[in-house]
Amino acid sequence: MTDIFISHPTPFNEQQEKFLVLLESKLANAQLNPVNLGKKNWSYRNPMKPIKDIMRTCKGAVIIGLERFHSYIGYEFEHSGREKEYVHRYESTPWIHIEAGMAYQKGLPLLILKEDRVHESGILDPISSDYFIFKFDIIKEQDGFSKELNMFIESWIDEINWKN
Numbered sequence: 001m002t003d004i005f006i007s008h009p010t011p012f013n014e015q016q017e018k019f020l021v022l023l024e025s026k027l028a029n030a031q032l033n034p035v036n037l038g039k040k041n042w043s044y045r046n047p048m049k050p051i052k053d054i055m056r057t058c059k060g061a062v063i064i065g066l067e068r069f070h071s072y073i074g075y076e077f078e079h080s081g082r083e084k085e086y087v088h089r090y091e092s093t094p095w096i097h098i099e100a101g102m103a104y105q106k107g108l109p110l111l112i113l114k115e116d117r118v119h120e121s122g123i124l125d126p127i128s129s130d131y132f133i134f135k136f137d138i139i140k141e142q143d144g145f146s147k148e149l150n151m152f153i154e155s156w157i158d159e160i161n162w163k164n
Contacts, residue, residue, distance in 0.1 A: 048081050
């Protein structure tokens with residue numbers, strides 16, 4: 001099996017867990033082995049080094065923007081002429097941006113998936129990304145991936161297989 005790096009927040013609900021199980025199953029069926037830092041490889045002194053070490057063996061990276069944080073109300077550029085109020089803003093973990101940047105620097109093909117309600121910023125912003133970001137409704141993907149999501153993942157798998 002070919003190692004690929006997978007970056008996502010720790011799942012905290014059944015929908016996220018089921019989505020990740022479906023994705024990891026699809027990858028395994030394509031002879032791809034998703035690996036990540038996890039809890040066993042974490043280093044509080046230098047968290048970047050184990051990520052770098054793991055990525056050395058990887059031939060691609062999957063970045064998944066799942067909800068981790070929900071702000072009921074928030075302000076960007078507060079008390080300025082550019083102040084903007086956000087209501088019900090959902091964010092993922094900042095680690096997906098860091099790990100995506102590391103994978104990008106290594107030249108790994110990226111597959112970027114974003115839960116539709118997660119705010120578009122950093123690697124999840126289609127305007128500033130070199131990659132297409134596939135947005136999905138996590139509830140609609142619970143009983144098996146949609147045709148569109150399957151096709152998107154399969155095109156990335158084809159790229160991994162072509163490069164190896």
